Structure formats: C-alpha cells, structure tokens
Amino acid sequence: MPTRPPYIGRFAPSPTGRLHAGSVLAAVASYLDARVHRGRWLVRIEDVDEARSAPGAAEAVLALLQQLGMQWDGEVIWQSRRGALYQAAFEQLGQRTYPCGCNRREIVDSRLGTAPDGSAVYPGTCRQGLGPGKSMRSLRVRVPEPGADLVAFAGRFAGPLLHHLAIDAGDFVLKRADGYWAYQLAVVVDDADQGVTDVVRGADLLDSTPRQIYLQRLLGLPTPRYLHVPVLRNAHGEKLSKQTGAAAVTPHDEAQAVAALLDAARGLGLPLGHAASLAAFWDAAIPAWAALLAAHGERL
Ligand code: GLU
Numbered sequence: 372m373p374t375r376p377p378y379i380g381r382f383a384p385s386p387t388g389r390l391h392a393g394s395v396l397a398a399v400a401s402y403l404d405a406r407v408h409r410g411r412w413l414v415r416i417e418d419v420d421e422a423r424s425a426p427g428a429a430e431a432v433l434a435l436l437q438q439l440g441m442q443w444d445g446e447v448i449w450q451s452r453r454g455a456l457y458q459a460a461f462e463q464l465g466q467r468t469y470p471c472g473c474n475r476r477e478i479v480d481s482r483l484g485t486a487p488d489g490s491a492v493y494p495g496t497c498r499q500g501l502g503p504g505k506s507m508r509s510l511r512v513r514v515p516e517p518g519a520d521l522v523a524f525a526g527r528f529a530g531p532l533l534h535h536l537a538i539d540a541g542d543f544v545l546k547r548a549d550g551y552w553a554y555q556l557a558v559v560v561d562d563a564d565q566g567v568t569d570v571v572r573g574a575d576l577l578d579s580t581p582r583q584i585y586l587q588r589l590l591g592l593p594t595p596r597y598l599h600v601p602v603l604r605n606a607h608g609e610k611l612s613k614q615t616g617a618a619a620v621t622p623h624d625e626a627q628a629v630a631a632l633l634d635a636a637r638g639l640g641l642p643l644g645h646a647a648s649l650a651a652f653w654d655a656a657i658p659a660w661a662a663l664l665a666a667h668g669e670r671l
Pocket residue numbers: 382383384385417558571572573576
C-alpha cells in the first residue's frame with residue numbers, strides 16, 4: 372500500500388470577529404486530528420477579505436487558541452500578505468478565466484437559482500466577452516459544460532458526494548469586484564503551498580469543496596483528504612456566526628477554558644465527562660478522537 376505523506380493539518384479562521392463555539396469546535400477537531408496522527412497543525416489567518424477583517428480579531432483568535440492549550444506548529448500565515456501567490460495561480464489558469472461585468476442583481480435576475488452555499492449561480496453571460504457598455508468587475512473561472520462538470524469526492528466518515536459544477540455553482544469568481552482574491556482560490560493555493568494533507572473544517576464548507584477540487588485539478592495540485600464536522604446551530608436552527616449573533620468564546624480562567632473545550636468535544640460526539648485542567652482535557656480528548664476514528668473504520 373502506498374504510504375501517505377506526513378500529516379499536515381490546519382485551522383484557517385477568517386478574522387471577522389472573535390471565535391464563537393462553532394469555530395472553536397472546528398479548531399478542536401482539526402487540532403485533535405493532527406495530534407492523533409502525530410502531524411503538524413498550522414494556523415492560517417484568512418484575512419484575504421480585508422474589508423471584513425475586524426481590527427485585532429486575528430490576534431484575539433490566536434490568544435484564544437493558546438488559552439485553550441492549542442499550540443500551532445511553525446509560523447502563522449496571513450492571507451493578506453500572499454497576493455503574489457494568488458496572482459501567479461490566477462495567471463496559470465490563463466484562458467480558463469475571463470473578466471465578467473455582471474453585477475449581483477443581473478446574476479440574480481437570470482433566475483438560475485442559488486448554489487447550495489447561497490451564492491447565485493452564474494449564467495455565463497460574459498463567457499464570450501464583455502457585453503456592450505460593460506466593464507470588468509470580477510474575474511471568473513470557466514467550469515465544464517453540463518454533463519462533463521461532475522466532481523465526485525468522498526470525505527472521511529462520509530459517502531461519495533456528487534456535485535455538478537455547472538448547475539451547482541456556474542463559472543465562479545476568483546477575483547472579486549471589490550478587488551480581493553476570492554476565498555476559493557486563496558484556500559486552494561495556500562493548502563497546497565503549506566503541504567496540507569488533511570482539511571478538517573465545518574460542514575458549511577462542504578459545498579465549496581468541489582470548486583476547490585476543480586481548481587486543484589486545473590492547477591495540477593494534490594487534493595487533500597477532507598473531513599467536515601458538524602456546524603453548531605442556535606435555537607432558531609441558524610448556523611452560529613457573527614451574523615446570527617453568536618456569542619464570542621472568552622474564557623476568563625482555566626475552568627472556563629475547559630468548559631468551552633468540553634462543549635466542543637460534545638459537539639463532536641466525544642464521550643468526555645469532566646476534566647480538572649486543560650492538560651487533563653487534552654489527555655482524555657486525544658484518545659477519545661482516536662477511538663472515534665477507529666469507530667469509523669479509520670486506521671492511523
Ligand atoms: N476561513 C474559513 C472560515 O473561517 C475556513 C476555510 C477553510 O477551513 O477552508 O469559515
């Protein structure tokens with residue numbers, strides 16, 4: 372059997388505010404998975420959208436991770452400083468990309484509906500060139516025609532997922548109208564550049580995965596393994612997020628830090644009762660995660 376490359380995992384928060392319980396859960400899952408595999412765990416600040424980045428939020432996220440006893444390996448990477456890499460990847464895509472002059476309203480009005488992640492499916496209006504009177508707003512990548520657009524992938528713990536790029540996303544944006552590189556491009560470039568072998572993140576990003584795999588293929592980059600963990604919801608069934616008013620996790624002492632970790636562990640289905648200290652929590656959580664993997668038929 373071919374041996375796998377040494378495990379490299381990552382946590383990649385967008386510093387739009389402080390972490391809420393849902394993002395702590397994703398951080399804990401990726402950290403546990405890296406530790407169980409005796410791998411490296413990287414932290415990448417996804418501040419590519421500088422307009423949405425809140426001042427001081429990235430520093431607060433890093434401080435929280437340390438307070439929770441989650442020490443990352445190596446240097447923290449900041450997407451806002453990596454524009455040259457995204458530009459190079461974009462240029463590599465060449466004729467597969469094109470300028471688009473459509474605004475959001477025009478795309479919504481085309482009534483192709485919305486992709487599972489809520490973005491409007493692009494009808495390809497500017498594929499053959501910008502229409503009269505239109506000027507470039509964003510840059511898009513072409514997806515294959517319906518029929519040839521199927522991306523199939525199987526996440527860990529999950530059955531195969533089939534996704535039709537043309538129907539579920541359409542030609543998607545790589546550089547946005549506000550001038551920022553799009554998440555889909557930045558994440559693909561960075562995961563490959565950092566040698567990430569295993570992405571463990573919230574299931575809200577499941578719908579983005581086929582677009583990322585498609586870009587990896589176009590750019591000749593390896594596809595990591597994916598594990599999508601549950602997203603936490605509030606009493607109204609909405610995903611915890613800053614927009615839905617989720618409370619920030621701000622433990623004031625070790626006992627509160629342990630409590631936040633125990634909440635995350637329960638959200639992941641780990642049968643942990645109590646822990647008297649951070650060290651005791653991690654000593655119990657790491658074997659519990661290993662047991663969960665074994666229960667899903669994974670061998671370390
Ligand atoms: N930055 C993204 C977020 O905070 C996560 C990206 C990823 O894990 O691929 O939702």
